[in-house]
Amino acid sequence: MAGEGRARGGAGAGLRAGVLGGGAGRERAPDAPGVSAGAGGGGCPAGGNDLQWCFSQVKGAIDEDVAEADIISTVEFNYSGDLLATGDKGGRVVIFQREQENKSRPHSRGEYNVYSTFQSHEPEFDYLKSLEIEEKINKIRWLPQQNAAHFLLSTNDKTIKLWKISERDKRAEGYNLKDEDGRLRDPFRITALRVPILKPMDLMVEASPRRIFANAHTYHINSISVNSDHETYLSADDLRINLWHLEITDRSFNIVDIKPVNMEELTEVITAAEFHPHQCNVFVYSSSKGTIRLCDMRSSALCDRHSKFFEEPEDPSSRSFFSEIISSISDVRFSHSGRYMMTRDYLSVKVWDLNMESRPVETHQVHEYLRSKLCSLYENDCIFDKFECCWGGSDSAIMTGSYNNFFRMFDRNTRRDVTLEASRENSKPRASLKPRKVCTGGKRKKDEISVDSLDFNKKILHTAWHPAENIIAVAATNNLYIFQDKVN
Amino acid sequence: MIWRGTFSLFFVFFFNFFFQRLFIFGTERETEHERGRGRERGRHRIGNRLQALSHQPRARHGARTHRPRDRDLAEVGRLTDCATQAPHPSRCLKRVPGVAVLQGRMFARGLKRKSSEDAEDADGGVAGLPAAPSYTLQRQSLLDMSLVKLQLCHMLVEPNLCRSVLIANTVRQIQEEMTQDGTWRVVAPQAAGRAPLDRLVSTEILCRSGREQEGEGDCPLPDPAPGQAPRRPQSSPWGLDGSREGRGGFQKSLDHIFETLENKTPGSVEELFSDVDSSYYDLDAVLTGMVGGAPTGPGLPAFAPTAAAPPSSTCRSDLGELEHTVEILVET
Numbered sequence: 102m103a104g105e106g107r108a109r110g111g112a113g114a115g116l117r118a119g120v121l122g123g124g125a126g127r128e129r130a131p132d133a134p135g136v137s138a139g140a141g142g143g144g145c146p147a148g149g150n151d152l153q154w155c156f157s158q159v160k161g162a163i164d165e166d167v168a169e170a171d172i173i174s175t176v177e178f179n180y181s182g183d184l185l186a187t188g189d190k191g192g193r194v195v196i197f198q199r200e201q202e203n204k205s206r207p208h209s210r211g212e213y214n215v216y217s218t219f220q221s222h223e224p225e226f227d228y229l230k231s232l233e234i235e236e237k238i239n240k241i242r243w244l245p246q247q248n249a250a251h252f253l254l255s256t257n258d259k260t261i262k263l264w265k266i267s268e269r270d271k272r273a274e275g276y277n278l279k280d281e282d283g284r285l286r287d288p289f290r291i292t293a294l295r296v297p298i299l300k301p302m303d304l305m306v307e308a309s310p311r312r313i314f315a316n317a318h319t320y321h322i323n324s325i326s327v328n329s330d331h332e333t334y335l336s337a338d339d340l341r342i343n344l345w346h347l348e349i350t351d352r353s354f355n356i357v358d359i360k361p362v363n364m365e366e367l368t369e370v371i372t373a374a375e376f377h378p379h380q381c382n383v384f385v386y387s388s389s390k391g392t393i394r395l396c397d398m399r400s401s402a403l404c405d406r407h408s409k410f411f412e413e414p415e416d417p418s419s420r421s422f423f424s425e426i427i428s429s430i431s432d433v434r435f436s437h438s439g440r441y442m443m444t445r446d447y448l449s450v451k452v453w454d455l456n457m458e459s460r461p462v463e464t465h466q467v468h469e470y471l472r473s474k475l476c477s478l479y480e481n482d483c484i485f486d487k488f489e490c491c492w493g494g495s496d497s498a499i500m501t502g503s504y505n506n507f508f509r510m511f512d513r514n515t516r517r518d519v520t521l522e523a524s525r526e527n528s529k530p531r532a533s534l535k536p537r538k539v540c541t542g543g544k545r546k547k548d549e550i551s552v553d554s555l556d557f558n559k560k561i562l563h564t565a566w567h568p569a570e571n572i573i574a575v576a577a578t579n580n581l582y583i584f585q586d587k588v589n
Numbered sequence: 590m591i592w593r594g595t596f597s598l599f600f601v602f603f604f605n606f607f608f609q610r611l612f613i614f615g616t617e618r619e620t621e622h623e624r625g626r627g628r629e630r631g632r633h634r635i636g637n638r639l640q641a642l643s644h645q646p647r648a649r650h651g652a653r654t655h656r657p658r659d660r661d662l663a664e665v666g667r668l669t670d671c672a673t674q675a676p677h678p679s680r681c682l683k684r685v686p687g688v689a690v691l692q693g694r695m696f697a698r699g700l701k702r703k704s705s706e707d708a709e710d711a712d713g714g715v716a717g718l719p720a721a722p723s724y725t726l727q728r729q730s731l732l733d734m735s736l737v738k739l740q741l742c743h744m745l746v747e748p749n750l751c752r753s754v755l756i757a758n759t760v761r762q763i764q765e766e767m768t769q770d771g772t773w774r775v776v777a778p779q780a781a782g783r784a785p786l787d788r789l790v791s792t793e794i795l796c797r798s799g800r801e802q803e804g805e806g807d808c809p810l811p812d813p814a815p816g817q818a819p820r821r822p823q824s825s826p827w828g829l830d831g832s833r834e835g836r837g838g839f840q841k842s843l844d845h846i847f848e849t850l851e852n853k854t855p856g857s858v859e860e861l862f863s864d865v866d867s868s869y870y871d872l873d874a875v876l877t878g879m880v881g882g883a884p885t886g887p888g889l890p891a892f893a894p895t896a897a898a899p900p901s902s903t904c905r906s907d908l909g910e911l912e913h914t915v916e917i918l919v920e921t
Contacts, residue, residue: 339750
């Protein structure tokens with residue numbers, strides 16, 4: 102069993118290895134979160150509904166008038182969960198760090214406070230096409246920590262950057278050739294030598310770009326995924342997927358290319374891609390037609406031919422002009438165990454067993470009440486919104502966002518789901534979140550909200566779940582909400 | 590002298606206003622090279638299809654010149670219940686069985702049940718109710734909306750390929766269905782004579798430029814009627830197209846304006862279209878994100894009639910002055 106929240110890949114590994122048939126196991130990722138592979142979490146918190154989610158923090162301005170650049174475009178916890186990174190449309194990355202738990206107040210969990218802020222990407226101009234390249238951060242992915250510094254990959258539409266975030270809390274004083282204020286001393290004036298000593302200073306967190314991976318994508322990058330070997334990663338755009346080595350920036354290998362010879366025949370694009378969490382040769386990519394392809398890099402250099410093809414047969418009774426658009430998958434995520442994967446299309450999340458290609462093992466409706474409104478949602482472009490989804494640490498619960506600042510949690514074991522809201526109104530510390538309900542028709546009960554009153558500008562597209570504990574980060578436009586469970 | 594001063598002042602304000610609007614709606618994207626390349630493409634299917642659509646009455650909503658993204662559902666809600674607008678979906682089952690069976694399913698799940706119930710209805714009287722055209726109307730409006738969206742794509746920083754592909758697939762799906770229905774027809778030019786004011790200008794433009802093309806061999810559609818009368822474009826959607834001006838194109842369109850002013854006839858509007866790069870409407874151009882030459886013309890004629898109102902006798906002398914003024918404004 103994986104044990105309590107902070108289990109770190111020890112106890113769960115036996116189960117994992119069994120499920121994967123002796124795959125990578127624990128050697129791969131010593132920092133990987135502890136997971137009980139599908140067997141339910143004995144000591145682990147069970148997930149969605151057995152927990153009482155309560156407000157912890159909110160970050161961001163309260164203004165009604167939201168600057169476009171402040172809109173959060175990606176949220177990601179690192180492998181230990183101590184760091185939380187957000188990227189925004191202005192190309193900035195803000196990293197929050199969890200404070201150490203306070204001994205005097207053991208019941209209050211650590212808070213996340215700003216650790217580092219830096220400008221990751223700048224707006225660029227493509228002179229050949231006369232087009233602007235947006236600086237919006239599309240994805241951030243952390244690398245497992247190997248030394249005192251932290252590394253993350255951040256990407257905009259065209260360029261991926263590897264950032265090193267390091268701390269500096271000591272300063273050398275007493276240089277011979279330099280004064281304290283930095284002026285050079287004349288060597289001939291020096292009469293005595295001294296050894297510089299390290300003195301403590303205020304903690305300074307520096308972010309520096311260590312690698313820039315550019316000029317490999319013609320189309321917009323939508324995903325990056327670090328491999329379990331921690332040496333390579335993939336980047337996917339609309340039509341191609343490239344494999345990179347973290348040390349090599351001037352070369353990448355194209356492993357998937359679905360661009361047709363004649364662009365007139367283009368009917369399908371890649372929407373997301375991810376490496377398997379344990380098998381370093383396996384990755385999946387999803388398409389705009391609602392299909393997922395699993396590829397094995399051992400089979401050939403160019404993985405245009407999939408090893409597995411996941412598609413759910415269409416329900417002919419619910420076919421409409423919008424069927425294809427709402428079947429387009431916006432996000433695909435492997436479970437921590439590596440046995441399942443989850444896909445998010447417009448109206449639902451589906452959990453797939455990697456061993457069964459014919460249909461998903463679970464389908465959860467996120468906002469089925471929107472099915473009758475698809476025409477309007479098409480008109481105002483909301484139907485093209487790309488929602489993300491995420492797994493709980495124990496894989497027993499999944500979460501995804503919706504409109505009106507609602508987000509949905511599904512407990513896979515108890516089959517219950519809950520709708521919660523990220524709003525400033527429930528923002529007293531440790532205030533429990535009240536479940537929300539959308540009334541689809543007929544009489545509207547008190548506290549319910551009708552479908553027509555939903556605010557479609559307030560959409561929760563990006564969410565993240567702490568790898569081990571029940572802490573979630575929800576990005577609502579320019580605000581970041583952090584919720585925790587009320588355990589203890 | 591005073592008259593000319595006032596007149597030129599008027600033009601300065603006029604163009605100032607006009608030009609600021611252009612900037613609001615974005616900057617140009619395509620280069621000369623791409624426009625030239627686009628011209629080479631020549632014939633393409635989509636123009637013909639859209640020409641064929643020209644006879645269909647426009648759906649209730651007028652063209653939206655701004656991105657509707659920022660409005661919530663309540664605001665756009667009138668289009669919401671596409672299905673509930675259909676008064677009696679059951680009736681169309683009798684009239685156009687092939688099409689109507691889908692109608693209940695198409696737009697609302699709730700309606701499906703109702704349709705299937707009424708399918709057993711022995712009453713054969715359809716009485717020519719708007720149920721069947723209502724479905725067609727909805728489909729038509731969806732098609733129009735999709736085409737507008739495909740064009741609007743190019744106002745963004747760079748077209749979102751996924752979105753374009755999804756919309757294009759929707760368009761294809763509708764067109765396939767319409768072809769099967771046999772409703773994919775071109776109406777005689779007379780019927781299309783007077784444009785309803787709530788037409789989408791995109792369709793207008795495309796119809797106009799479609800006039801200059803021949804039908805493609807592989808296209809299942811009939812050739813567009815060659816004699817389609819040019820229609821008065823409406824003023825609202827100039828924002829749609831004006832934004833797509835090239836830097837060089839702006840000067841070109843200015844020239845067009847000046848020509849129009851000089852000619853001072855509504856028919857001169859045609860000249861503005863003569864140079865429209867038809868490749869813009871090519872579906873594959875859309876998909877590859879390479880916009881051909883922007884239809885610089887269509888956005889501008891909105892002003893042509895209004896600008897023609899003031900006496901143009903003094904136009905010629907002021908044109909040079911105006912050009913100079915506009916150049917300053919443009920800061921090219």
